[in-house]
Amino acid sequence: MTATATRPAGSGAGDLSEVARSEAALRTFLHGLPGVDEVGAQARAAMLGTRSIKTSSKAWAIDQAIGMIDLTTLEGADTPGKVRALSTKALRPDSEDPSCPPVAAVCVYPAMVPVAAPILDGTGVHLASVATAFPSGQAPLPVKLEDTRAAVAAGADEIDMVINRGAFLSGRYREVFDEIAAVKETAGPAHLKVILETGELATYDNVRRASWLAMLAGADFIKTSTGKVAPAATLPVTLVMLEAVRDFRVATGRQVGVKPAGGIRTSKDAIKYLVLVNETAGEDWLHPDFFRLGASSLLNDLLMQRTKLKTGRYEGPDYFTLD
C-alpha cells in the first residue's frame, strides 16, 4: 500500500470550515497537504491495472460500468436530433436486451438541455450539463453563473463546472474557491461536479490540492477532465483523487464522488477504474452516486463485451448504434 493519509495535522473531524477564512489560511492548508509519491502512484495504478477480471465478475463489472456512465456528447456539431438519439440510448443502451441497465446520466451542453430533459424526465437517468464557459472557464464570473442558472432552469439536475485553471496555477486559490462556492449556490439542488482539468495542472501535488480545494468549496463530485485536453483521465490521477475523497470523508464525514472523463474507450479500461475505486476508496464508492465514467464511445465497447459474454462470439460495431 502506498496510501498516504492526507489528513492535515492537528485537525479533528469536521473543523475544516476555518481553512478557507482567508487566502493565506487556504494556501497554508493546501500547501500543507503531503506531497504525492509520483512513482508510487504510477506503480500502484499500473499494478491494479493488471488484475484479471473474468466470467461472472466481468459480467458484473460490465453492468456496473454501464450504470456509471455519463453518456456524453460535447461537440460543436451537436444537433437536437443527435441529443435525442443519445438520450433514448441512455434509457435502454442495448435495444435488443431489456436486462441491460440504463446509464447514470446524459451530459450535454446547456443549449441542448431542453432537448434531452423531456426524454429523461422521471426515468431515473440524470441530466448533466456542462456550464461556466466550458471547456476553458475563461469568462467573467457573472457569465459563468448565468450559464449555470440557465442550465438548471432548463432541467439539468447535475452541473459539470470547470475550475479557473489560470487562477489556480497562479496561486489565487481563494478566487477559485469563491467561484466554486458561487456556482454551487447558483446551482441550488443540482449536483455539482467540479472539473479540475488535470491535464493542465502539471503535477500530482496540484491535483491533490485542487481536489481538496473543490471539496472544501462544496463540490459533490470531482472530475478529472473536460475531454478537450490531452492527457485526459489517467489511472494515477484518478488514484490521487480517490485518495483525496477518501481522506476528505475521514476528515469531514462528507462523501464526495469521483468522475474520470475522457480517453476511457474500452471495457478493459473501465474495469481497471472499478478495481482502482474498490482498492483505493472502497466499496462505498462503487455506486453511480459516487463514481461516474465520462465517456461516449465506451458504452458501445461495453455493450459488445456484454453481448460477447452472452453469445460466446466476438461482436462487431456494425450491429450497434453509432453514438
Place this chain on the structure above:
Amino acid sequence: MPTESTSVSGSGRLAVRKTYKLFIGGAFPRSESGRSYAVTSSGGDFLANAALASRKDARDAVRAARGAFGKWSAATAYNRGQILYRVAEMLEGRRAQFIDEVSLSEGGDAASTVDAAIDLWVWYAGWSDKITQVYGNANPVAGPFFNLSSPEPTGVVGLVAPQESPLLGLVATLAPIIVTGNTAVVLAAEDRPLPAITLAEVLATSDLPGGVVNLLTGRVAETAPWLASHMDVNGLDLAGVTDPALAADLEAAAADNLKRVVRPGATPVDWHADPGVGRMTPFLETKTVWHPKGV
C-alpha cells in the same frame, strides 16, 4: 536443436536462430497466450518453434484488419497494384530463402514452386486495375439514367490457408483477397507455417500498410471457429480446412452475419493451374448507382 540449416558449421560462430512469430497490424508479436509449438520438416526433423495463436490473437488480428480496411479499400487500384508488385520484387529478393523453406516443409521441386508463387503474385497484382472493367458494367435501363455497377471489396476476410502447399497455396488464396481491396486474417498451414511467416516478413517490408494482412500460426480447429463466428469478419475462405465436419460447422457459424464463404475444394486443388478470376469475385460486392442524365 540446431539443424544443418540453422547452425553454421566450422566457422565457430554461434547460430543466430530465428523466432517465428505472428504478424498482426504490421508488427511481429508473440502469441498473447505465450504458447508455441514445434514445427518439423516433411521428414520429421525439428525445424523451429512457431507461435501457437489463441482466440485473442485472432480477435486482435481482426481488429487490426478492420482498422486497415478503410485506407486500403480506398487506395486507388493503381496504387494497390504498385504495392503488390513491390511485394513480388521482395519475394524475388528472398527467393533462395523461400526455396530452402519450401523444400524443407513440402519437398518436391521447391524452385519451381517458388517461381510459380512469385509469378502468380505478379499476375494478381496486374488484376488490381482490371477487375472493375471485367466485373463492372454500364447497364442498359429503360429510363433517362446512367446505370453503373462496380465491384467493391467486402471487408475483412478470414482465410484458412491450404495445408499441403504452404507458399504457393497461400499466395493463390491471399493475393486475390487483398488485390481487390479487402483486408485479411490468415491462418497459415498448421504443420508447415514457416514459408507463410517469411511471406509476412516480405509483406512487412513492401509498403503494404500494416493490418492489411495479418497472419496467425497454430491450430485451425482452435482459431478458425472464432473467425467464423466473429461478427466483424465479412468473408471466410476455407481453402485449408481438411476436416469436412469442421468445414460444415464453420460455414454454419459464418451464417450468423451472412459472411461470404468459399468452401474447401472437394478434390485436391492444383495450385499451379491457371486460377481464373474465381478467387477474386467471391469477396466483391456489387454497387449499382443510378445517375440521371438529361432527356
